[in-house]
Amino acid sequence: MTVNLLDFDAAGLAAWFAQRGEKPFRARQVLRWMHRFGVDDFERMTDVAKSLRAKLAAEAEIRGPAPLRDATAGDGTRKWLLDVGGGNAVETVFIPEANRGTLCVSSQVGCALECSFCSTGKQGFNRNLTTAEIIGQLWHANRMLGAVRQPGVGDSGERVVSNVVLMGMGEPLANFDNVVAALRLMLDDNAYGLSRRRVTVSTAGLVPAMDRLRAEVPVALAVSLHAPTDALRDELVPINRKYPLRELMAACRRYLEDAPRDFITFEYVLLAGVNDGDADARALLALTRDIPCKFNLIPFNPFPGSDYRKPGADRVRRFQEILMNADVVATVRKTRGDDIDAACGQLAGQVRDRSRRQAAQPLVRHEPVAALEESAP
Template identity: 50%
Template sequence: MTLSFDITDTSTRAALAARVAVAEKPSLIGMTREELGQALVAAGVIAERQVKMRVSQIWHWLYVRGVTDFAHMFNISKDLRSTLAEHFSIGRPEIVEEQISTDGTRKWLFRFPPRGAGRPVEIETVYIPEEGRGTLCISSQVGCTLTCSFCHTGTQKLVRNLTSEEIIAQLMAARDRLGDFPDHDTPEGTMVPAEGRKVSNIVMMGMGEPLYNFEEVKKALLIASDGDGLSLSRRRITLSTSGVVPEIVRTGEEIGVMLAISLHATNDDLRDLLVPINKKYPLAELIAACRAYPGVSNARRITFEYVMLKDVNDSLEDAKALVKLLKGVPAKINLIPFNPWPGTNYQCSDWETIEKFSDYINNAGYASPIRTPRGRDILAACGQLKSDSERMKKHERLALEAMMIAGHGEA
């Protein structure tokens, strides 16, 4: 049974009213250390000589303890806490809805306040619990510009890029909801060990193309991997791109996280249709950029994502072409059974076909796991995200359920 919760109860509505009151205050979440120090000095909150100490203190409370109220920063004087609250905010986005799948996958609909003359925006974030780890799928844009023909998110036009604050806030709000921050009500609150985290991995595979928002994504991921804060290993952070070639090498040099390529086809004609950015950056350029990715090796392989579409890209000849295309590239190939959504013309490949495809690639020397579909019943699976600013109508949800029952979406 799928569970769906409207989080906006009475207490939350009161909190929302408080958010409106502080909407014009800049948030300290998502700032680099240098930006944080500059903001504190510019606001007259601290003197220049105090920057290093105060930034270190605040950074610890924000990203190790996960506080959402300056009043909980116990090793900072009460007067300074009050002054910080007058000038800045450190709150979380509004959780409009939380859905829990039958398989334990969670999807949150987050709403962020207006930026400048804009309007509030909504995005979706997904948490996938697995044995020994938990993965958070984070969005980088509201909507998307890429219009990949098999992707539900691609049917929603781009509204705007997310800021580093809004990107990292998804991780922090998820950790709040999962109880993944230590108790910060007392100075002696226990730290959460790396092995005990519910969110152990993050993937930039949510709404949007991360490399079309490079600077904000970079800032957020460097905060996520900072050893004195959220402290996620860069090997546990994966950035997925549809192929923004000029930014791929920069990703390795400046962020240093694991790379995933949304591939889905082995020739330019088909990829032009499935992933239209291929018309700008064709396969030859994309694979060349992958070969040049800093640090790529058998220990740090690039993941190639390949959605299995019935009678489109799932033949044995396609498998042979895929092996040939990636020859010499340290790679893992994730086979993704297509996840249906209302209005799509695609169907998922038959399970037997997927297994034969996988067997061929494995026999050629590449790891080729078949990704288990997670959260399909709440549209939380790969390619299904779409913010509820365009909410699914009842007849669309019924149509999806009918597709699932009929087996069109089953692998």
């Protein structure tokens, strides 16, 4: 089978080259061509020996995701629906802002964690994305946005995609190895050269994997909290039954010892009458009092078949006020890309559920995409 070189991080590519008797610097050259310059044709790698180019073309390929749809909203938000085979598709969303451009990346086809308010969770789980499919989203976005650098041209420091958030479809830490390889490429100076502060992984709270991430590639962390007590979180985020709040908060404190930023972002979807009361806000403050943190509040975005409701603007404001009055930063997520269904709860995709019996539905979203505003400026 032809090897897709997008599947390798720098160490993996060097090992693959070594197996073929090629020097590590050759692997670095090819890495740069693929990721910095967005090249998918070995013939264009002009500083690579012709004989090696021919050898690579015979044994390998550089294959990014195939776009099924490309839509741009009035506010500049751009969304790609990417084919990942077997009737499945995931979405990648680019959100341009004055001082940064954020790419929201998916890590799995569907999600097995079944958070009760999440449309992705309702569709079940199909499979993990490969490293090539995860990094391929950034590779593809850079090519489409015209952001790949030209060979021989210095780095001006300008990047169209300045921030990446793993908050698309799936639980990133449940696909640990492939996600970590993709993260390494995002940070690699021969690839995308993003700082650890500008790459955020969002998790529903897989405690052991949070510790592994901290040890292996401690990027910025967002935690999908959504409830201030175990009783409520058990219901909204069922993984809480395995890793309850006490363990999750302890993992957050440990993570901060190595985190690139001095706070954790907590994502909190506001569900009318469920977790949006004054008492919930105060309980949240108590729960997180010894953890430097920021909150992203996400008014629920209803989707067909969901039982929850969106709280009114006054309720959202009041909840935010209680947190802010305690000197905790709390932002309310802006809705972007409404006219192309890229707003929270509307990110489309297709999942052929292999974990449960549900039929595939063209509707997907990792509810906590919210922390977009919290990415490093």
